[in-house]
Amino acid sequence: MGSIDKYIFRTTLASFALILVSLTGVIWITQALRGIDLMTSQGQTIVTFLGITSLVIPALVLIIAPIALMIAISHTLNKLATDSEIIVMNAAGFSPFRLFRPFFYATCVVALLVAFIASYMAPDGMRRIKQWDAEITADVLTxxxxxxxxxxxxxxxxxxxxxxxxxxxxxxxxxxxxxxxxxxxxxxxxxxxxxxxxxxxxxxxxxxxxxxxxxxxxxxxxxxxxxxxxxxxxxSKGRDFTLGIRERYIWELLSPSPDDPVYQQLPGQFRAELHDRFLAPLYPFAFAALTFAFLGTPRTTRQSRNFSIGGSIFAVFGLRMAGFACSVMTVKQPLAALVQYLMLFAAIGGGMWMIVAGVVVEPPAALMEAINRSNERILRLFGRPAAA
Missing domain, CATH: 2.40.128 (Lipocalin)
Incomplete structure (x- = not known):
């Protein structure tokens, strides 16, 4: 990894960490406020309150991490474009595909983090929350x-x-x-x-x-x-509790016990949750490819990037919403999981094709003409400003 790659890699991961901590902290506070009655009405200590509410953080990171990566890549590319560094690297022989390499390395780090959280940390945290909640609920003294x-x-x-x-x-x-x-x-x-x-x-x-x-x-x-x-x-005796689907480790979802009452009652949700765990590490790659495809091509400082930024946000948001919809449909339709896989691989492949081909995303000429005509009508309607 060269010095330029290291610079972009460090900048992207530093931005990712800052954005991830900020977004997770904001959402965690909103979730933690729901459990404030642990201290007020049930007499629990601040340590118990923080312990229970902090266990939900891995599950939040699992959803927020790909979005934080997308924002970090957008910030890094915008910084490089503002300082004209992308144009200089392009003039020095860096193709868009070559420039994508350090972003790909950063995406691999995020994908490994997401895979570990999805397979172990998130279900382990949810399992501990359920166990802790069962102990508190069963304790008459609290x-x-x-x-x-x-x-x-x-x-x-x-x-x-x-x-x-x-x-x-x-x-x-x-x-x-x-x-x-x-x-x-x-x-x-x-x-x-x-x-x-x-x-x-x-x-x-x-x-x-x-x-x-x-x-x-x-x-x-x-x-x-x-x-x-x-x-x-x-x-004050403890009570038994049944593990839900989100509290199962990935290997427990791969081979559930046939005698498991939850599996017997909700086999479709087991299937949907398993595919969600497998798909979670793929979303960072899809988001990174789409974001770079829209924002990674060389542009001068005179060229507007607003349309490309809006397009990347729309593409990432649409892909994630479609993923949520497919996940819900997988409960009853197993083929919906295949659609979700194809959709993600298509997004990654389409983004990589745009990067290799050097496609520059610009607003259509017809759209720009329509916007200009609309601006002229507004000026005629309200009158042009008088000349000085």
């Missing part, structure tokens, strides 16, 4: 005990907390336990904490009173305590 509400955990067990304080402290705890028909226990504590260990989950109450009403006795027994552990293991 999900059911809401401040100011009476939570009936069992038919004869009611618990209420006044508020959640920093550090996981529960303030103003009330417990009414009638599970034993021979006695009724009422507990009022100033505050308490949650303790989880190998033996189970406990609500550790501090500075409170325990009142026990025994059957056959007239007066209750009142006990003041400084520390009392209330067993909550029965209500």
């Amino acid at each position: 999900n059911i005990l809401q401040p100011g509400r009476f939570a009936q955990l069992d038919q004869n067990l009611t618990i209420r907390i006044r508020e959640r304080q920093p550090g996981g402290i529960l303030a103003g705890i009330f417990v009414d336990d009638r599970r034993d028909p021979k006695e009724r226990i009422t507990i009022i504590a100033d505050h308490g904490t949650i303790l989880k260990n190998e033996s189970g989950s406990y609500l550790v109450l501090e500075d409170g009173n325990l009142e026990r009403f025994e059957a056959g006795k007239r007066d209750p027994a009142l006990v003041a305590f400084g520390r009392y552990a209330f067993d909550m293991s029965k209500f």
Whole structure:
């Protein structure tokens, strides 16, 4: 790789990284705001909140990376064209196909990243989110005990907390336990904490009173305590969860178990997801070829690039939307996956043909004439500006 190739390669990848981080960060914030109730209503820490919401980042990168590459290539080509470097390299003997080489290297790096994310990182992140969510949902101490509400955990067990304080402290705890028909226990504590260990989950109450009403006795027994552990293991057991299609690794999609209930119910979605994983690394090549085909030919600074930029955006956007449509149709029509493969290879082949042939994308003459005539009509309608 020569010095020019290294310069273009580094510029493209640096722009790609900056754009990818920016777009992913913006979209991640919008997704993370949906889970803000983890801290406000379920009493989770900031570490748990950030941990759960950050696991969705690989799935976002999987969609954003090809688009970020397209924007990075457009930025690099526009920079080279503005500084007249493309014309100088063309005059020095660089053909458009030769100039495409460093962009191709950068595309290979992005495609490898996308392939790794599609096959392992994205499903692994979604799997961890589902597992974490199942643990939180199954934990009564964080999900059911809401401040100011009476939570009936069992038919004869009611618990209420006044508020959640920093550090996981529960303030103003009330417990009414009638599970034993021979006695009724009422507990009022100033505050308490949650303790989880190998033996189970406990609500550790501090500075409170325990009142026990025994059957056959007239007066209750009142006990003041400084520390009392209330067993909550029965209500804090984890629950099983079923992995969805997006949580499966690529090898699990290639050979699903015939006894898998999800596969038996949704075989078409397994097929569509598998093809999406295979097609994900091809989109960077298609986007790179189309973008360079529209913007990579030598132009002077007097020639407008607006039409080429608009054409590249339209081509990339149309290709991605058609891909989404084919993916949806693949669920019921297996041949739709073949159409998507042909469409991507046609886009790559068409873009490479335009690059090798040196096709310059310019607006049609008829379109320019129509625009000029429209401008003249507008000027006649509103009147030409008076001469100075």
